[in-house]
Amino acid sequence: MCTKITSKEQLLTMYDNVKELIEKRTTLQEKPEKYHISVCGGTGCMSSKSEEIVKSLKHWAKEYGVEDKVEVAITGCFGFCERGPIVKIFPDHTFYTKVTVEETERIIRRHVCSHDVINHLLYKNNNGERVFTQENIDFYKKQNRIALRNCGLINPEEIAESIAAKGYQALATALFDMTPDQVIEVVTASGLRGRGGAGFPTGLKWKFAKNAKSKKKYVICNADEGDPGAFMDRSILEGDPHSVLESMAICGYAIGADEGYIYIRAEYPLAIKRLRIAIKQATEMGLLGDNIMGTGFSFNIKIKYGAGAFVCGEETALIHSIEGKRGEPTLKPPFPAEKGLYGKPTNVNNVETWANIPYILLNGASNFASIGTEKSTGTKVFALAGKINNGGLVEVPMGITLREIIYDIGGGIPNGKKFKAVQTGGPSGGCLSEKDLDTPVDYDSLVAKGSMMGSGGMIVLDEDDCMVNIAKFYLEFTVEESCGKCTPCRIGNMRMLEILNRITEGKGEMHDLFELENLATTIQSSALCALGQSAPNPVLSTLKEFRDEYVAHIVDKKCPAGSCRSLLNYEIVTDLCLGCGLCARNCPTNAIYRTDKTGANARLNAYAINPDKCVKCGACVSKCPAKPKAIKK
Amino acid sequence: MRTNEEMFNELDRFIEQECNCDEQELIAILHRAQEIFGYLPMVVQAHVARKLGINVSKVYGVVSFYSFFSMEPKGEYVISICMGTACFVRGSDKILERVEQILGIKNGQTTADGKFTITTLRCVGACGLAPVLQINDKTYGNITPEDVESIIAQY
Known part of the structure; x- marks a missing residue:
């Protein structure tokens, strides 16, 4: 291995010698003599103990005396982080998700020793069907992996695998x-x-x-x-x-x-x-x-x-x-x-x-x-995250629509919630709403809609997310990260953040919206670098798409998504309250007290919240066992 | 515990042998210094400046510019709450609040006994597990404010 390569022929000869390393994995074969188990070594899976899974697989292979029939290696990220840790078995291409250390014994005993697939580790598609291989999983069907072509396939710490x-x-x-x-x-x-x-x-x-x-x-x-x-x-x-x-x-x-x-x-x-x-x-x-x-x-x-x-x-x-x-x-x-x-x-x-x-x-x-669109060729990798069922890294051809990424690949919004917006381009990008879901994803279409491609963050937001708060989140980020060299970015963004703080605290006024737009356009045209010039984008795009929410914060002093704490009021509905007292026991400020009224379906007296003491932490809501919950905000 | 002299000697060896006292290696030197001392107090900054033959204001300018460098000592366990977008929309602000409440200190502070420091960071790249909390090198994913107490109790 250590001989130096001195010509193209030598490299190709070496390729011929080692190519079976990959080929024996990529050629589909059932009930093979030897298995190769790849365990995801991406950061997400590593935090879910994928290193221990590797150790444990090797341990059980030894215990069952099949060491020579199985090879275990760590690979790069498969991208399906939401279902990690991922274990892929070659050459029959079985794709196991959410594997735990406890399952490793079963994988060796049943899969390796008796060629038996472990059903409950297989991924269930959107239609409820269990699928064996990666290619048939909805999450991967519309993907085209070019930049990520070797991630999850090769062992990144072995140059022979790369060759x-x-x-x-x-x-x-x-x-x-x-x-x-x-x-x-x-x-x-x-x-x-x-x-x-x-x-x-x-x-x-x-x-x-x-x-x-x-x-x-x-x-x-x-x-x-x-x-x-x-x-x-x-x-x-x-x-x-x-x-x-x-x-x-x-x-x-x-x-x-x-x-x-x-x-x-x-x-x-x-x-x-x-x-x-x-x-x-x-x-x-x-x-x-x-x-x-x-x-x-x-x-x-x-x-x-x-x-x-x-x-x-x-x-x-x-x-x-x-x-x-x-x-x-x-x-x-x-x-x-x-x-x-x-x-x-x-x-x-x-x-x-x-x-x-x-x-x-x-x-x-x-x-x-030939892949992608005329002006945006090839593919783009996105980190799909937020309120999405199948988050992870996805590589899609340019020109695919946001709807396809979010629903076909991402599997839609969890917990039956309603889609509200998708944010692309990170702190420099913007939010697009329901009506823009059929926008093709390419450099120019996204810019035309007021967002941008950016480096590839794609955050899905649902009905519980307050758009003013999201704009504030991004602006807080840029204010913190502004290097301070040019005035529009250093001071202008700070002023915008102060206005957003006022609005989310219920102290905003209608002219604040004009101030925001005014400041934003000034910063866009005068900041020194791209960070400053693009910093107002999240605010401008949410103002354009979700102006109603800003107005609700300012005029009605209400946060429609129920997320801005200063504008919330927690209340216990007497008729729904079971009188169990779980809320009162978990209240950090003792703001909840027992009343002398009884709920419709309860034997015990109902509780109520003292708004002067309430810090609006929401602990009571998460503890309330009543269905529907007796605490409203 | 190593003595101060040993730590300075190790830093000097790095500056002389691996960086040739080159001021363009300043950031690499500060990384190493922070590894050795745990943080970058004024005496260390002044020492680096002297070794490289540059003004201490230049070293301070770089230290204060980058958020990775700290001029305050950190606790034995650094609790970092991810404030990346994915974690934020899945409620990491409530996790931070709960950690602050349990330890009785604010973000950026260290407990009086020097055991815990609370910090926030931007995206550890485990968005599928959001919200995420790290204690030193260990990552905890998919956590709720209710989980925080039992996680901290392990330390």
Whole structure:
């Protein structure tokens, strides 16, 4: 394994030697002699003890004497986080969900030893039917995994597995068969646009960096995933780190750079660990570092840590942070392609963008361009979360509608609640309502509707969510994360937040709405960087789509969703009260007392709430056993 | 417990051998310093500035800019409540309130006995398990305000 690869032929020979690692998994076979069990090692599943599951599976395999018949490995994220931990068994492709440590004995005894499927671990589709394989699960049917192609398939800590999945072949093709200009042409023709949010054409960005005249240039991978509620970059780095390294080297070859940096959040220890392993293994094999595959082309990659600043996702701020400075953005132009890291031409792309490059080079630009829409080609990964049945990471072709993502893939809203809005684009995006559900998901349609693609957070909201409060949540985030360099962002957003605070406390006035719009348009047109310019979006989009809710807070002093605490009043309906006293015992402020009246169906006296003492914590509502609940807000 | 001198020596070795006293490595150095000392008090910042030959105001500027760096010592157990959007819409604000109520301190503070610190963070990437609470490196998912007391009682 440690021999250096010095030609394309050698890489292909190695691929031939190891490809069965993946093939024996992907070729469907029932009752095989040997099983391969993949356990999800994504963050969600890791928190649900997937590491213990691996240990326990190995333990039981030994106990039952079938060690040689089963291989257990940890893989990257399957994306179906809501049903984690996920265990997938190859080559019969059985897909088990919500697996616990207690179930591992059964998996070895029944599945491995007697080829018997364990029914209750199979996923139940929306129609109630149990399904065996991943492909038949509603959640996966409309997905098309390109950026996530290797996540959940390969063991990210073994380079041989990556090579078996055609890793580094795109780099070999670029180095041996293409000129730098040809590489850029293919990327341009694919129509790939930046997946970090703004959607700038990737090929054009590379071209600018290539045309800049300098002996020294840099390639940067932006892994400073800051959108609260998006974690696709993390999953790619944890599940398929080699794809990102390979792409950065391809870009280095195309633009004439020999050094790359990965700027990653310090909060992602697992991704950092796997990147370090990947860099070491790739360098040892001559696929990275000096004189790659004997071509004379060298490319070295270093990891730099972020330290918790959302604004560092902005390219110029990110570059300053790598240089060891405060991560404050600077005015563009000059763009990083002319004057970037250490003053040299620099190309910055986001993790998901990088993960698409090898696919494009190996399958051709027209193959990639045929997926998605004319102006937004390929796929996009979304982190589907919030009030949704099947949350997780989903990769869908561009142009799919929001309705398909939320209902067909996500399985709709839990607990029979009503859909209210979907938020895309994180703190820079906006909320779309029921009437926009048939909007195709692409860069331009979302912007036209007042939201944006963003890095891929997609949060579903139901009838219990107050839209004023959601707008306030995002604005609190940007106010906290504003670097403070320019006045519109530092002061303007603060003023907007103060107004929203007033409104949610019931102290708002109608002219506040005009003030909000006025401030928002001023900030949009005058802030220095994208963080400031886009900060008012959540407020503007909720004002446009849900103006009634703002008005209800201001005029009626009511929160229609029942979420803004200052506008709530808890009350016990005497006729529904059973008189059990659970509410009174759980009230933290002793605000609940017994009355001398009795409810219609009760033998004990009913309770009542003293509004002066009530802190509106809701503990009484959650404890009330009456159906329907006797406490109303 | 290591002595102060040992800790400073370890930091110096890192600055000299792995960073060549290069000021562009400032953030990496501060990460390491925080690992060693647990936080970044003024004496450590001044020491780093002297080693790199830069003004201490520059070091302070970087420390105060990034939320990962702390100038206050933290408790033995750091309770972090995720305030990412997915956790927020599933009620993480109520979790925070309950933690504050049980420990009798506010977000960002440490209990008098130095055992617990409450912080909030943005998205740990376990949105499927929202709302999520972390105590040091251990993650608890799908929690309700009622669960909080028994979780804290384990420490």
